[in-house]
Amino acid sequence: MLERNSETFLGCDAGYEEAWAVLYGAPFDSTTSFRPGARFGPSAMRHESFGLETYSPYQKADLTDIRVFDSGNLELPFGSAESALEEIEKRAEIILSDGKLPILLGGEHLVTLGAVRALVRRYPDLHILHFDAHADLREDYLGVRLSHASVMRRCWELTGGRTGERSIHQFCIRSGDREEFHFAGGHTDLHPFGFDGLEDLTERLAASGVPVYLTVDLDCLDPAVFPGTGTPEAGGVFFPELLNALLAVSSTRVVGADLNELAPMLDASGASTAVACKVLREMLLALSHGRA
């Protein structure tokens, strides 16, 4: 008897029960204001991950030794951001309630809000580590408040805006309107252009044991490395810097994570999808320390 075709991200074929981490995809990009296509990101990462090795010579570790489950993509309606966020929140809630680490694959960056809503209910003192070219701090975008350009503002309202702490830590930021940078000046912990200050921060966060959500917009990478995204923004970081940043973050108490904004059709060479897969491999291995 033959088995039905299944497709998981490279090496993420543990059973649900034994897994400590669960991948879930949110193929949504309805609020993207420039070039859409991030909806195809999570599937492309699964399809093309078999071009990658399971072994990391950077961490000397192997995906086949850690136990990750891939629950596939949510079925999300286009044209209704609120419904999409509800589905994401529900899935994150299930994974959290089963004691596992939810790892979201976007999709446009707005999807992060769904996950953060679930996490903040469980961890009211949540800190967010945000790697991105864009500040994403707009109050609204042409009147729409649920937008990829506003997602960190909405997350701030749920975290620092409520607790009074500067609990959103932004790195690699090199784009935003004047308002956003002004808002950041007063309310978030924004590090422009690169990862300056990350090591200090992660040491502090690790020492305090505070719960951390890691959200990676892959356009933090320079478009040289990652052209396959809706709004490529020159002047970004390169892979070795992002790798080191992930390793630094792994010393903190990460309770959820996501990886966003791969628009695979925009880079026909496949190099953008390949680097996204490699970042996910390194993220999974880094977060598995002490768990898998």
Next chain:
Amino acid sequence: MLERNSETFLGCDAGYEEAWAVLYGAPFDSTTSFRPGARFGPSAMRHESFGLETYSPYQKADLTDIRVFDSGNLELPFGSAESALEEIEKRAEIILSDGKLPILLGGEHLVTLGAVRALVRRYPDLHILHFDAHADLREDYLGVRLSHASVMRRCWELTGGRTGERSIHQFCIRSGDREEFHFAGGHTDLHPFGFDGLEDLTERLAASGVPVYLTVDLDCLDPAVFPGTGTPEAGGVFFPELLNALLAVSSTRVVGADLNELAPMLDASGASTAVACKVLREMLLALSHGRA
């Protein structure tokens, strides 16, 4: 003194006052369920129209002799279909109230609903001629009622669903779920695959003098001719058939029109954008009879 850069569709540089027809673009594709990109359609048509001649050897007529005004694109928020439709309706309303013919450039097909709302208020007995590969008659799509897949169903509610007439006439349809074909069987005038029956119909409509809205989803064309669209559907019509259909329609009393679903990035050769421009030229010339 120099003039500011302006960009209109080829030959559509009349003044507003003197124009009998007005182009308006709706760069919206948030509800597209498969490959997005129709948002770039209207701009691409303007950019690339200069590769086309203003003269039509088919109609022996020239765009420089008719007077069309190009009012550019609406600024539409992504992620809110309702707001987008309101903007479209408002623009159509202004054009209609100035006694001019509104010609909408999409965008995904949902944009038609904005125009039809304005037209139906003015012409309660409106008939709709619908050229499309897809029936677009779904009650909803994953719970969302404002979707490109439901646009003709929504239009039906405003027209035939209210008057009891089969006033939506669908041609070239070759895709839909079983429900949609069943619904069409009871409520619309659906002609599958091609233009069979169009000539009879337009003669009848012309004789009766009933107001007609023409909505052209360019994917009625075969993907051989028009691959640059989100959901290419084999088995369509070719350019000469569509040209003849436009000429047939021009004998009726057309009170509004649109042209949709060019996703220019999906056809890097530019041939899809070129044929879209040519269809628009022929549509404008055909509709100008007795007006320009």
Next chain:
Amino acid sequence: MLERNSETFLGCDAGYEEAWAVLYGAPFDSTTSFRPGARFGPSAMRHESFGLETYSPYQKADLTDIRVFDSGNLELPFGSAESALEEIEKRAEIILSDGKLPILLGGEHLVTLGAVRALVRRYPDLHILHFDAHADLREDYLGVRLSHASVMRRCWELTGGRTGERSIHQFCIRSGDREEFHFAGGHTDLHPFGFDGLEDLTERLAASGVPVYLTVDLDCLDPAVFPGTGTPEAGGVFFPELLNALLAVSSTRVVGADLNELAPMLDASGASTAVACKVLREMLLALSHGRA
């Protein structure tokens, strides 16, 4: 508890036991002599099939009503044609021995040989219906006998070459070297350019009840419709003709089938993959008559 991600061709989610037909993919293109990439065909068809409807307005039938199982892709070594053919033959053998119809998704056309080996053992009087731009009748290609350019010659050796009958029926052929056409003149039933003679043939085959294998190289389609293939050959048939041909074939006793030579990366518009999906839908529905 969440379910592992699975991915089947549109609507082919029956259980194995209840299915009458089984899809199996052969992602192999090592002997392709010009542009490779057919290896990505079966996966692309699964990924992109969700852009298609399950319902066929041509046959007024729905994939959700027939029971097809998708067993995914074989894991095939590149660089060893013989090993690849053995894997294909084994899979076909399992499906046949479970009383189900094996439907192979290539890959380059050589994969057909693996399936035909299994079928001919069970049906020594097998006839082959071959739709293709190319005759594929070379004795060898640069000394290599297991080549996409020789696959029909190898199949002939197993069927007509053994029985003495002209049991290979070739349609749409418009490319080959002089030798191949000469060979065909003496040994196969070759119909150049299109489907002339197919209806007569299928009536005869249906009447005789002889077992038939259907092999479709999608490049029988004109490159206008299907540019996404390694060796596009102008002057082919269009979708409606291929659809009619499939319907004609469905009246015979089909005991196995395949669909080959989609190289999805060669057509970035996605139109080639879309038409391949549509051909498969129509083929499944056509073959389901009296079975599903």
Next chain:
Amino acid sequence: MLERNSETFLGCDAGYEEAWAVLYGAPFDSTTSFRPGARFGPSAMRHESFGLETYSPYQKADLTDIRVFDSGNLELPFGSAESALEEIEKRAEIILSDGKLPILLGGEHLVTLGAVRALVRRYPDLHILHFDAHADLREDYLGVRLSHASVMRRCWELTGGRTGERSIHQFCIRSGDREEFHFAGGHTDLHPFGFDGLEDLTERLAASGVPVYLTVDLDCLDPAVFPGTGTPEAGGVFFPELLNALLAVSSTRVVGADLNELAPMLDASGASTAVACKVLREMLLALSHGRA
């Protein structure tokens, strides 16, 4: 001892002395007003011709049996149309003076003028058969008289404009400004859209024995078949029609020919280059009757 790498169009490897026809390439596109790239046409045809068979099942003839020499590409300066035309004329003159048939591969259509200048000196009563989507009859283009858009006007001045005959015969024309069609009405033999009237004409030309130059702008083909060109124009002919037209022309006394306007980079699928190669194969075989 090894041989230096050479590259000829498929099967065109005769020695110069024995050849009856000589290929020469003009990689020039400086006056192209829309999308350039035709400069890469002749090289692309050589590179990719090995994906084609030397044998034609249409004509039951083989390139390996006729003797054609490929003299490669001229080295042409970009930015000086006059110098480029002089080089082309010189090469045509050499080939003609050696008693061989010159067959030019463009490049943009202006290159034809260089060849026609050489031919008209030798054949003052030259007729020109012109297959093209565009009339190319402008007096000038933005003041420039040596332009792809004016090439047939310049050719007319050298032939019919001098002799008073309608000796330029245009087929498939479906684009031009009003002036051009008006000029054609008075001075050329223009057949719009397709090949209506060609058979009559070629019979007359064959009977009279008048020398004929054949110039094929590949954009006479529909963009469905041939999107890889600078100004794709919907509504063209398909391959079988062009093939029949070539066969009709081969009955006349052809003294020179060209094939133009393949811009290979505009069609990444390679299908446009493939059909260009196939058209050249059929043209060479058709013209070889009674010569090779």
Next chain:
Amino acid sequence: MLERNSETFLGCDAGYEEAWAVLYGAPFDSTTSFRPGARFGPSAMRHESFGLETYSPYQKADLTDIRVFDSGNLELPFGSAESALEEIEKRAEIILSDGKLPILLGGEHLVTLGAVRALVRRYPDLHILHFDAHADLREDYLGVRLSHASVMRRCWELTGGRTGERSIHQFCIRSGDREEFHFAGGHTDLHPFGFDGLEDLTERLAASGVPVYLTVDLDCLDPAVFPGTGTPEAGGVFFPELLNALLAVSSTRVVGADLNELAPMLDASGASTAVACKVLREMLLALSHGRA
């Protein structure tokens, strides 16, 4: 009443009277010797600039606060370099005579010569800052003296060749024939590979108050960052280095500037156009110091 569609580069919507700087586009690439397409550069930058923010976090300044006018593209004939240069010179002359800074968007690099002709008449002691991968110092290219490969040689004849000074300062140069490097050794101030020496130079130029023309061939950037250009040349600078160079230049007395050689179709990801837009934003902001 509706307004006609206009399209300016992001945030450059000042009135002509109030503007201190004026953009003008030269969509010309007729002398390009390798891959053409730079003609589409200026329009692509306008179309896609709305994907960029008006605010620069590098300079903490905003395009909405400075007053730049976008006068659109010149209409230039292809195939006549001299006519094109005349049009460019005329436009530059108008802008200069109105006391505004002319900023030219190419097109191929030859367009610079038109602007320099206008500037040198007004500023006989003009210095030129030249950022480029290529020396552009050929005496001629295949006999043509007005070529992108000779533009700096022609500029030198108008400046240093006349005054006897080394007033052409070349940076990032990593390609040229031996002659060009030899010529540079004797006549220009050539800095190979990067920006070594720029800071010293700009301090000297600023101190002396000499008028400076800045010409940026975007291929000074590494192809990793900017693949969308006709002759990508590995080993270039990255965005942060170019940004710093622009800031250094802004301390001198810049009297004219240009930005060239974006060929947008060569980079389908859009990243090349995006970085070109960002460089223009930073250039405008840098040059606005003390003016806007």
Next chain:
Amino acid sequence: MLERNSETFLGCDAGYEEAWAVLYGAPFDSTTSFRPGARFGPSAMRHESFGLETYSPYQKADLTDIRVFDSGNLELPFGSAESALEEIEKRAEIILSDGKLPILLGGEHLVTLGAVRALVRRYPDLHILHFDAHADLREDYLGVRLSHASVMRRCWELTGGRTGERSIHQFCIRSGDREEFHFAGGHTDLHPFGFDGLEDLTERLAASGVPVYLTVDLDCLDPAVFPGTGTPEAGGVFFPELLNALLAVSSTRVVGADLNELAPMLDASGASTAVACKVLREMLLALSHGRA
């Protein structure tokens, strides 16, 4: 009398007798396990090399001054790795026996084995310098021992595996399975990620006068610089580092070399082919020291 079209890599037009180095191409990629297309590498490098200068400002040397012969591509059967390797070995043997340096252009990396077989017969103490992202040390790949993923393992069996020395020196390696890194730990001289240790090594090798084979898999470069390859692997070196490495190697006694894994169709911008050409120019110039 005209000459037949020939095509050599830029400036490699010496006569065979006078040449010290001979290029030979192996357009083979049958064992490629992910994205194929490297078969088109050698031809693409020839076609596009005319976009490069013959002069190197890095080495202040010119290809027109050294004498290299380009013998074109071998005709290799797809689907039989062993036959392909035999053809490569034979060609290398001829070049070696004529006292010239064989320089192989791949193709996938397996082709190296053919050359190494010829070299090791003549130089039993051969050392191999291997620049690559991938270790290529698998014992087999899905049971196939002649695979691109095993090529260095096969080479090791012929060299270090026989002599007992660590004579394979690997640089830039950042991908492989755990086994491969383990094998390298015991049997090769592997330097992960970059060129650390190369200068020391080349000094030692130069001093000892041991014969050296240089094999460059171009994917040692970062995908930012070189996306046009089958398995792009982030975190690689950039052009200046590779250039310096080639210069270091040129001090040793190089007796053969190759350059592999350009898959030109995967990078439509042409930048990958351009950098491959530039690497080959620099390699030829570097290796010519004391020979040409």
